[in-house]
Amino acid sequence: MPPSISAESIDIVHPAISEYVLAHCTPADDLLIELAAETRAALGDTARMQVSHDEGALLTMLVRLTGARRAIEVGVFTGYSSICIARGLPEDGYLLACDVSTEWTSIAERYWERAGVAGRIDLRIAPAAETLRALPAGEDYDFAFIDADKAGYPVYYEEVLARLRPGGLIALDNVFLGARVLDPAFQEEHHLTMRALNDKLVHDTRVESVMLSIRDGLTLVRKR
Numbered sequence: 001m002p003p004s005i006s007a008e009s010i011d012i013v014h015p016a017i018s019e020y021v022l023a024h025c026t027p028a029d030d031l032l033i034e035l036a037a038e039t040r041a042a043l044g045d046t047a048r049m050q051v052s053h054d055e056g057a058l059l060t061m062l063v064r065l066t067g068a069r070r071a072i073e074v075g076v077f078t079g080y081s082s083i084c085i086a087r088g089l090p091e092d093g094y095l096l097a098c099d100v101s102t103e104w105t106s107i108a109e110r111y112w113e114r115a116g117v118a119g120r121i122d123l124r125i126a127p128a129a130e131t132l133r134a135l136p137a138g139e140d141y142d143f144a145f146i147d148a149d150k151a152g153y154p155v156y157y158e159e160v161l162a163r164l165r166p167g168g169l170i171a172l173d174n175v176f177l178g179a180r181v182l183d184p185a186f187q188e189e190h191h192l193t194m195r196a197l198n199d200k201l202v203h204d205t206r207v208e209s210v211m212l213s214i215r216d217g218l219t220l221v222r223k224r
């Protein structure tokens with residue numbers, strides 16, 4: 001366990017570095033910029049759930065680098081990350097997109113159409129644990145992005161891993177919980193769950209993993 005720290009006392013990434021990083025990625029296109037703006041205008045502070053541009057660009061790159069054809073997203077919101085994933089897939093690629101909100105995903109569906117990726121995305125509105133458990137057994141998927149309710153992460157991880165091909169990749173978002181994983185003052189269920197999952201991944205011999213300090217922390221897990 002690293003030394004405990006007050007979550008309020010640190011910036012995970014210094015704001016100046018954050019700004020510099022954003023200015024030095026391939027820029028977001030007009031559609032993603034418009035989606036981010038509409039999400040902010042419609043949902044205010046809730047828009048913070050959306051992945052940042054650098055993280056979205058990383059998702060597209062990871063999907064391309066793994067040569068993924070079939071992907072899963074757990075946590076769609078208004079569709080920014082699903083567009084980034086779908087764009088990395090080939091024309092006949094497939095993205096299973098899980099969420100519980102028709103309100104938020106109705107925005108996503110509009111933007112998927114406009115991005116020309118709607119045909120690749122299969123939206124399932126139901127608790128993701130149910131959707132994943134109902135998938136047939138078999139290592140059919142190449143890539144997964146987990147970015148939904150944090151208490152559900154251990155189940156999402158196990159269900160996705162069981163369906164991932166060897167060499168496939170899972171990306172888990174928000175593994176720092178705003179640095180609260182380091183601060184023992186935070187003892188709610190999702191804090192305990194994320195701490196335990198982060199610790200478990202280190203010794204999980206089924207995979208190799210690396211925790212990246214991009215944004216709120218992104219762990220990449222490659223199935224052996």
Ligand SMILES: C[S@@+](CC[C@H](N)C(=O)[O-])C[C@H]1O[C@@H](n2cnc3c(N)ncnc32)[C@H](O)[C@@H]1O
Binds near residue numbers: 049104128
């Ligand atoms: C952090 S947001 C996802 C952000 C999205 N990846 C993006 O970049 O715009 C989390 C999403 O998880 C969804 N969610 C929460 N609980 C869920 C559950 N049990 N099953 C599926 N989705 C869930 C929420 O409705 C919300 O849209």
